[in-house]
Every structure is written in C-alpha cells, then in structure tokens.
Amino acid sequence: MEILKDLVLRYCVIFGKRFSSKEKIAFLRVISKELSQLGYIVDAKLAKLKLATRRYENYYNAYIGDLNKAELIICTYYDTAINCFNLQKNYAFTPQFNKLNYFISIAPIVFLFIISLILNYFVFLPNISTQGFFSFSGISSIISTVLLFFVVFKFKSGIPNQKNFVCNSSSIITIINLINQLDKKDKKKIAFVLYDGGNSGQYGLKMLESYSSQMKDKKFIFIDSIGNGNDLIYLKPEGSSLQIEGKTIYTGKMETQLPNYIMITSGNIDKEGKIVINNAHSSKDNYLSNEIIEKHTQSLHDVCRSLTTRYANNNQK
Structure with missing residues (x-):
C-alpha cells in the first residue's frame, strides 16, 4: 500500500497535470526512469500535427516494452483535459474534447x-x-x-484542469502497479502504451495504429479512468472474438482501426449504455482509493493471464 501512496503523490499531485508539452515531457522522463527500474524499456516518440492555423502541435507517445513481440498491449491516454468546472458530463472511451467544453473552460x-x-x-x-x-x-x-x-x-487553448486523480491518473497508476506484479515471462508477452491526445482528437491513438504493420494482429486492452468505481466494466466492439472467462462483456467501441480490443473502466452504465466519469475535468477529481486500485490491478492481472497463450496452454494441460 505504501507503493500506491507514492504513486498517487507522484502522478496525481507532482506530475498530475499533463497539459502543456513541457508538462508531458517532464512526466515521460520521470515515468521512463521508474519503468526502466522495473525491467521495461520505454521508447518515447514525437509526432507533429499541422493545424488549420498553420502552426504545429506536438504529440508524445510512450511505448513500453517490445510492441512487435508482445501478444497483448495495454493502452491508456495520459494527457489531461481543460477544466469544465463539473458543468458537463464526461464519459469513458469517448473523445473528451468538444466545443461546448472549450467554451465553458474559457x-x-x-x-x-x-x-x-x-x-x-x-x-x-x-x-x-x-x-x-x-x-x-x-x-x-x-x-x-x-x-x-x-x-x-x-489560456487560449482552455484553462487546464489541475486535479486529475481518477481521469486519468488512476489508469496510469494501475498500469505501474500491474507491472510491479508481472514476472519476466509475462513482461515478454505484455507491452504498454501511454498515448497522447486522449483529450484532444485521439491523435496519439492514430500514432499507435501506424506504429507497425503488426498492430492489427495484436490483442489490445484499453483502460480509461479505472478508479471511477468499485466494479469493473468490460466492453468490446461487435465482431470481436476476444473473451474473458467469467466476465460479462458489453458492446462498445472506440474511434480506432484496431480490430481486436477490450475496453475496461469502472463505475455504472447509464440508460444510454454510457459510463459517466464522476467529477472528471473539475477540481473535484481530487481523490483516489488505494483499495480500489489494488482490487482493479488484480482483476486486470487476471484478464492479462486469460488473454495470453501461457495461461491458455496451462488450461489445455
């Protein structure tokens, strides 16, 4: 539990705001050092997107492990959003930026x-x-x-939100906590991606899609605001063959060309089939339960085992 307290301090407080390029680079430097000590090589990539205003926007992705050799790739976005003062509902696995949020922020x-x-x-x-x-x-x-x-x-791009404990630092902390629990064999089979632009057009996700021609053959897990509630929710697009033993998987999709993925978050599904992220993009997103993160880390570990060949081979024996 002390490890989780340190992670919350580091990635929810000290490096909890990752809005500007300077803040993103500082975050990636710190997490790269931490993950290298846990046996993972971190490769940070920069891409420049030309905007309609003839200026360029920098996006930074962190690729953790060997994506080409991995069977399973776990992904989440790490950038933080503009402050909407808790006036707008925000949902898991949906593009977080829209014009109304921007006008509320400014x-x-x-x-x-x-x-x-x-x-x-x-x-x-x-x-x-x-x-x-x-x-x-x-x-x-x-x-x-x-x-x-x-x-x-x-603040021409909006007023950045200062507190981002659940959305989406909770997913980053869960990933690091999971890596702490993986053995050497698991680390060869599982890679991770922290992608940029989750709150501004999903451009980092497009960078991942074009990482190599092998990406469409991989299994993916996308997690979003996993500390949002006590119960995990599993979703996948129609036509996906991925299954998790003993888990109910609802229908859902992301704006991605990757075919084989499962989405994991927590909370409650509303009548429209959406999962509201409580207090997202507001100063009220300032608390994260260590017990919930520990619980969801173990559940994510079990999911990883069910989706890798090592676990499947053991079941066949």
Missing part, C-alpha cells in the same frame, strides 16, 4: 475581457481625457490591458 477569460472593456470605456478613458495619459487611470488601463492579453495568450 468562460472566465471571456468574463475578464468584458470587465476590462467596461472599465476602460466607462472609467479609465473618461479620466484619461481629463487627467492625461500619464495618470492613475492611464497607467491602470495599460496594466489591465497587458495582463488581459497575457491571460488570453496563456
């Missing part, structure tokens, strides 16, 4: 912009016309305008 900046216009038009400018530009009102107008442009430039 609403405080719009409010500041309106306040600045009101102050300048009704307070500062009338005083400047009578007292001159080098007056208290003139200096205040300059300072407020400069600060406003600084805030707009800093």
Whole structure:
C-alpha cells in the first residue's frame, strides 16, 4: 500500500497535470526512469500535427516494452483535459474534447475581457481625457490591458484542469502497479502504451495504429479512468472474438482501426449504455482509493493471464 501512496503523490499531485508539452515531457522522463527500474524499456516518440492555423502541435507517445513481440498491449491516454468546472458530463472511451467544453473552460477569460472593456470605456478613458495619459487611470488601463492579453495568450487553448486523480491518473497508476506484479515471462508477452491526445482528437491513438504493420494482429486492452468505481466494466466492439472467462462483456467501441480490443473502466452504465466519469475535468477529481486500485490491478492481472497463450496452454494441460 505504501507503493500506491507514492504513486498517487507522484502522478496525481507532482506530475498530475499533463497539459502543456513541457508538462508531458517532464512526466515521460520521470515515468521512463521508474519503468526502466522495473525491467521495461520505454521508447518515447514525437509526432507533429499541422493545424488549420498553420502552426504545429506536438504529440508524445510512450511505448513500453517490445510492441512487435508482445501478444497483448495495454493502452491508456495520459494527457489531461481543460477544466469544465463539473458543468458537463464526461464519459469513458469517448473523445473528451468538444466545443461546448472549450467554451465553458474559457468562460472566465471571456468574463475578464468584458470587465476590462467596461472599465476602460466607462472609467479609465473618461479620466484619461481629463487627467492625461500619464495618470492613475492611464497607467491602470495599460496594466489591465497587458495582463488581459497575457491571460488570453496563456489560456487560449482552455484553462487546464489541475486535479486529475481518477481521469486519468488512476489508469496510469494501475498500469505501474500491474507491472510491479508481472514476472519476466509475462513482461515478454505484455507491452504498454501511454498515448497522447486522449483529450484532444485521439491523435496519439492514430500514432499507435501506424506504429507497425503488426498492430492489427495484436490483442489490445484499453483502460480509461479505472478508479471511477468499485466494479469493473468490460466492453468490446461487435465482431470481436476476444473473451474473458467469467466476465460479462458489453458492446462498445472506440474511434480506432484496431480490430481486436477490450475496453475496461469502472463505475455504472447509464440508460444510454454510457459510463459517466464522476467529477472528471473539475477540481473535484481530487481523490483516489488505494483499495480500489489494488482490487482493479488484480482483476486486470487476471484478464492479462486469460488473454495470453501461457495461461491458455496451462488450461489445455
């Protein structure tokens, strides 16, 4: 349990916000060192996506282990989202970015912009016309305008959420906790991917799809906000032949070209067949149960055994 407390401190608090390129790189450096001590080689890849505004956005994927030799690849996104102030419901395994979330996130900046216009038009400018530009009102107008442009430039992509314990640090911690429990033979059969862009267009997932021609022949497990509740939920797309003994698997899908995958999260399924991530992308996402993570780690370990040939061969004997 002490190991889990250290992981929560490291990846929920110290490196809990992974929004900017600088924050993502710092996170990947730390987790690479930790995983190398656990017997895994981490290969970080950079891709540049050209946006409509003619600027480039950097995306960073971390490939843990030998993906080409692995039978099973466990994946989750590691980037964090903009703050929606708990005004929007967010669901597991769905693209997290939409225009409404963005406008909710920048609403405080719009409010500041309106306040600045009101102050300048009704307070500062009338005083400047009578007292001159080098007056208290003139200096205040300059300072407020400069600060406003600084805030707009800093948060033009939205205000990043500071607390991301369940969504999606819980999945990262579960992966590290699982790696701690794998033996050498399991580590040869199981690889991991921490992909970027889970909250902004799933571009990191597209990078994974194009990693090599062998990817479509692999088995995948995608996990999302696994610390969301006490009970695990299993989903797979229609036509998938993957089975987990003793588990009910619901129908679900992701925006991916990979054919053989199972999705795992926790919580409750609503009437529309969706799983709400409680308090996602808000300051209320600030608690993670060590007991739930330990429980779900063991369940994920059992799933890994059922999907690898070593376990299947033992059952046949």
